[in-house]
Amino acid sequence: MTTFDLTTEEKLREHIAQALERSRARSVLLTDSVDDEDLVRQHSKLMSPLVWDLAHIGNQEELWLVRDVGGREPVRCDIDELYDAFQHARADRPALPLLDPAQARGYVREVRDKVLDVLERTPLEGRPLLDNGFAFGMIAQHEQQHDETMLATHQLRVGSPVLHAPPPPAAPGDRLPAEVLVPGGPFTMGTDAEPWALDNERPSHQVLVEAFHIDTTPVSNGAYLAFIADGGYERPELWSEIGWSHRQGAGLVAPRFWHRDSDGGWLRTRFGVVEPVPVDEPVVHVCYHEAAAFAAWAGKRLPTEAEWEKAARFDPATGRSRRFPWGDEDPTPEHANLGQRHLRPAPVGAYPLGASPLGVRQLIGDVWEWTSSDFRPYPGFRAFPYREYSEVFFGGDYKMLRGGSFGTDEAAVRGTFRNWDHPIRRQIFAGFRCARDADPGLGH
Template sequence: MTSTEELRDRVAAQLTRARARSVALTDAVDDDDLVRQHSKLMSPLVWDLAHIGNQEELWLVRDVGGREPVRADIDELYDAFKHARAVRPELPLLGPAEARRYVGEVRDKVFDVLERVPLEGDRLVDGGFAFGMIVQHEQQHDETMLATHQLRVGPPVLHAPPPPAGGPVGPAEVLVPGGPFTMGTSTEAWALDNERPAHQAFTRPFFIDTAPVTNRAYAEFIADGGYTDPRWWSEAGWAHARKASLEAPRFWLREGDRWYRQAFGAVAPLVDDQPVVHVCYYEAEAYARWAGKRLPTEVEWEKAARFDPATGRSRRYPWGDEEPTEAHANLGQRHLSPAPVGAYPAGASPLGVHQLIGDVWEWTSSDFHGYTGFEVFPYAEYSQVFFGSDYKVLRGGSFGTDPAAVRATFRNWDFPIRRQIFAGFRCARDAAPQELA
């Protein structure tokens, strides 16, 4: 049982760690870069920074703490639903120095609230939920800011050691048995509303790739005319591929017969055994069809990630219930690329599926909807307003996702055309009767 003081210490440590990352991402560039919009798809970095502080103020200072507003006059500027990313540079935003002062003042008040508020007795604070929600919100925006850095033009400003070397992963695909399993969660203290409630889900037997699709494999799809053959594309995918002139994953460059990849201001030869990244849903779908497979459903992905056939229970993570370490997964911006296949044998699932957590977000074939019994908490704009067929679900996190903001029940979503996110995929297929004999 975690004591209240231990919980306060954990919350404080997570808040501090998230802020250190936000500072590193914004201090890495000068003020001109902070206020510049590097892509119409993204906000200026300075907007993300102040938005982080504003959400923290709204939920922790005002709501949980019951304190007077710090800057009520800027609430509308940093409401993500009031202004699209493309127009945010035109707003009277806080400048870099003012934004830094603001988030610092808010954080000081948050630590005071944390020391005084009971972390029980109300759903919003039970188990430190509101604080955990804000930690995850900041880390999610840190990943968004990392994606902005990827889109930034200029010399490298972010640095990290290379990921560990790859290794053997066994067969190319793994059979996942049919039957029921527990999907979602009703017990994870900081789980967000779309992960809830825990419920029984069912799959037929299926095969899933042991590892994400690699650069080498994806280059074979390109070489075989994958981008010029409509047989492999859905009608919507083919229309988008033609409209957007898709020829390869975003940030791939070809010189002669060799592929290179631009990443965070540096260009280097493509690493063959790293998972492919910066592909949209339609590209993933087309590759899977070309390979004679399909994308996994969200239910299949979670079963492959959580189901333990020896006990029948669902784990928090593929490797068990313990929090991720550097031995389990490529998370937290420790590296600035996916790790080669087989780099994390300790992170494999009981069925032998590798790298389900970290490296690249994985597209699934599922639209984003609430589970049966879904309940909005604490606000509809986090999940519910995105439900529907416009968004596809992604699972598993990327090298830019913090451990606080991903678990085997965590659900991400985006438009199927998006490529600036750190997304890749793995394939699945139905199991034939003779394969089950």
């Protein structure tokens, strides 16, 4: 099963063009919504200036699609080093001689014009980088990933709101079990079939997962408030040694962007809007250590990456792994909260049409979900098309996140998609759900 009909090259080109246009429209929205002063300012040392992200998007597109795929002359070979993410830490990028906003916008437009010409003239087969339009899909995903990064920069920005979106749909109000039993046994993890899957998602392989219970929905703000009220941030027995040391050193007392009001209640700041913390939404902007401490407080644990993927993809009726929890069709607005369509997670229990065969909800979209697993290659992993996408990150302190957030585009998320970050990160749109062991042999 693929994400698009590959029976004709014409349909594939149309699909690619739409993916590229959707990503560029979002990049323009995120950069045109602020003035030039905000574009060049560093809103947090954790993030690049927005203008760096914009030009970096264009530079990667030029390197892969104009020069490599198209074999064309460089547009701006003099800026390659400036926009190489491995050459300069984010904190150092404001001091670089970057393109100014007008230059950056002109550059990405010129690159895109050449890319569309390359798309029209290049056979989409004959080498791995071109088969099924992989290189174009990789670049569309890359831009969407930076769009989500820029959205996180907007969340860190201080000032009046500049982004606006309608609220997500309400939960239907049906009674849901607190958790679901996932039967034990093998399942197929990863993929060989997704044409635009990245190297760390490959190859597909069988994984034996013992039976376990997983929360039906992500952990809500209301549940997290109970953890805070019960002294969760003051009880070292709930935290790992590393987690407790970080909690103390960083002074963590609540999710990032939460603060007390004058009456002792909790408010949050969301894209410039200060509002009461909504108890029915998934908690977001918590680090891995906070998620693990909550799970210990609840008498549970975080799921492993394999457990998360089995809960999201395994169909016990057929024994096969689906592309998404709801099936093999691409996401629609009825399935999941994706693509910056809403600027917040939907209430827990929303999107019943997006549920897995076992009834687990909101596994795709709303919030990235921390798992307990480290970032490791799958058996038989092969770096493609370059080592720096995944391989150089293996073996670090990275923890795996799965499922995407309200800020993730459908091009950059699927049941096999793997995200990773340092366990102390909180500016990302990350939450979690809990799991616990089932009785041995249960569900086989």
